[in-house]
Amino acid sequence: VQLQASGGGLVQAGGSLRLSCAASGRTFSNYAVGWFRQAPGKDREFVAAISRSGDSIHYADSVKGRAVISRDNAENTADLRMNSLRPEDTAVYYCAAGARRFYSGSYYVAGMYDYWGQGTLVTVSS
Secondary structure (H helix, E strand, O other): OEEEEEOOEEEEOOOOEEEEEEEEOOOHHHOEEEEEEEOOOOOOEEEEEEOOOOOOEEEOOOOOOOEEEEEEOOOOEEEEEEOOOOHHHOEEEEEEEEOOOOOOOOOOOHHHOOEEOOOEEEEEEO
């Protein structure tokens, strides 16, 4: 499956944005989707994930209450909406897809995802 992330840009602190991940190539509903981010000089970190059917959703503590992940299997898309953005949210955001058997604790693990998009840069100014 090929993934294309979009929606990044420059946002003021306190603002909001919507990142989109468009999938092509294979049956999207066969894949769990995760969003990860990598800030300059830091390791890639988990942000949010959603199961194949959308009935299991997980968030990193750092974005819990400020982010909403969703998917539309008919449209082959997955979105990440974030509000109350902070400068520390500045990073390149990646969407990823995995067809493995996920358990609640495994959505957070980057290695569970086999396909990655190219990333979209989000810059939050203070």
